[in-house]
Amino acid sequence: MAIPRVRIIAEYSDRVRAILRTAGELSITAGVIMMLFCAYLLWGTSAYTARQQLLLQQQLAEEAAEAAKKAQDVAERDKKPEIPKIELGGALALLRIPSLGRDYRYAVVEGVDTEHLKRGPGHYPGTAMPGQLGNFVVSGHRTTYSAPFNRIDELQRGDDIVVEAAEARYTYRVTSQDIVQPDETEVVAPVPGKPDITPTRSFITLLTCHPEYSAAQRLIVYGVLRETQERKV
Amino acid sequence: MYGWIWRKLPGATTTARVVAASVLAAVTAAVLWYAAFPLLEPAVPLDEVTVRK
Numbered sequence: 001m002a003i004p005r006v007r008i009i010a011e012y013s014d015r016v017r018a019i020l021r022t023a024g025e026l027s028i029t030a031g032v033i034m035m036l037f038c039a040y041l042l043w044g045t046s047a048y049t050a051r052q053q054l055l056l057q058q059q060l061a062e063e064a065a066e067a068a069k070k071a072q073d074v075a076e077r078d079k080k081p082e083i084p085k086i087e088l089g090g091a092l093a094l095l096r097i098p099s100l101g102r103d104y105r106y107a108v109v110e111g112v113d114t115e116h117l118k119r120g121p122g123h124y125p126g127t128a129m130p131g132q133l134g135n136f137v138v139s140g141h142r143t144t145y146s147a148p149f150n151r152i153d154e155l156q157r158g159d160d161i162v163v164e165a166a167e168a169r170y171t172y173r174v175t176s177q178d179i180v181q182p183d184e185t186e187v188v189a190p191v192p193g194k195p196d197i198t199p200t201r202s203f204i205t206l207l208t209c210h211p212e213y214s215a216a217q218r219l220i221v222y223g224v225l226r227e228t229q230e231r232k233v
Numbered sequence: 234m235y236g237w238i239w240r241k242l243p244g245a246t247t248t249a250r251v252v253a254a255s256v257l258a259a260v261t262a263a264v265l266w267y268a269a270f271p272l273l274e275p276a277v278p279l280d281e282v283t284v285r286k
Contacts, residue, residue, distance in 0.1 A: 025234045033265065040270040041279060112283045114275060124283075139282040144274075149282070185284050208282045215281035 041144050045118070049146035052119040056091035056107035060166075067166045068231065086110045092123060093130050094164040095138065095148075099155065106148045108163075112139045121148050121206075124188055128202065130163040131170040131228055134190040135203040142208040142219075149208035152221050153177070161204055161223050168230050172204040172223035179210050180218050187220050201225065 086092045091107040098104070112122040121140035128134030140149035155161075161172040180187055189195040192205050202225035210219035242257075244250045 021236075022234050029234075036262065036265060037270055037273070040266055041274065041277065044266060044270065045274065117282065141280045141282055144280045180284070182281065182284055183286055185286055187284060207284065209280055213279055215278040218282070218284055 045144045046146040048118060049120060049141075049148075053107055053146070056109065056120060057094065057105070060091050060094055060107055060164075063166050064164075064231070071231075088113075088125070089116055089119065091120075092165070095121060096162040096164065097152075097155070097160070098162065099159045100151050106140070106146075108138055117141060118145050120146075127188055128190065128199075130165045131168060131202055131225065133202055134199045135188060135192055135205055136163070136172075137188045137205045137207065139207040142210075143213050149206060149219075150212075152206055152208060153210075153219055155221050160226075161206070161221075163204070166231070168228050170202070170225060171227040171229075172202075173226040174221060174223045176222050178220045178222070180220055182215070182218055184218075187218075192220075192222055 088111040090110055092110050093108050095106045095108050096104060106120050108121050108123050109116050109119050110123050110125060112124055116122045117139060121138045123129075124137040124139065127137040130136050140152075141147055142149050155174045155177070157174055157176065159174040161174060163170045163172065178187070186193050186195050187205055187207070189197075190199040190203075191197045192203055204223040204225070206221040206223075208219050209215055210217045238257075239250065239254070242250045242253045244253050
């Protein structure tokens with residue numbers, strides 16, 4: 001007995017419908033997961049940095065208090081203050097940029113590997129320390145991990161970049177901005193952009209990615225030391 | 234797919250199944266957020282901020 005033609009078509013279209021429905025559901029699920037991943041990149045990663053920054057800033061405050069206590073000690077006062085060796089991943093100074101908000105403060109960590117930059121803006125090992133002759137180079141995330149350098153493109157010539165180290169507060173003045181290719185390492189030279197020259201001044205260079213959400217180029221903000229205030233005892 | 238999951242969910246009443254479905258969704262989201270995404274994140278070249286040769 002032959003199966004009626006209508007039933008064959010009905011069964012066939014049921015199967016097609018089931019396949020299409022499953023494909024549609026899988027696509028929607030994939031889309032939702034991708035949106036969740038974007039949310040994670042933007043906000044989930046920041047939670048990690050926020051926790052780390054809390055610890056690092058606490059560590060900096062303790063070190064500053066210790067340095068002040070030492071400075072009061074008569075026996076210690078005449079000794080030349082030794083600058084503690086900073087380990088990779090440790091906090092070395094507090095970065096403040098008043099024009100990006102009164103609460104803008106990040107503990108700068110030593111190192112620019114992925115694990116270091118997750119904790120906060122990272123200082124290039126081997127480049128000058130804050131206030132020293134040469135170039136104090138700091139890289140920071142622009143979109144993920146609290147995005148500390150998200151708005152450094154708004155910095156204008158003359159804006160202050162304040163670096164609070166244990167021994168002093170250094171105020172740098174923004175001089176210019178630039179957008180460079182990722183392999184232009186001249187920007188981290190002791191005199192930014194001029195690798196062959198010996199520095200006679202203290203510079204600061206901030207690096208982040210450009211354009212936002214991209215790894216195509218780098219945004220660079222240059223500054224020069226304007227003022228040094230020794231920590232009050 | 235979702236129809237199949239719905240039929241497999243425990244619970245006799247619709248309310249119980251909605252609760253079970255919510256728990257399942259929350260667990261899935263948590264596993265993604267806290268286990269899968271952190272592993273996946275370094276592979277995304279979204280925020281490269283250093284210069285190197």
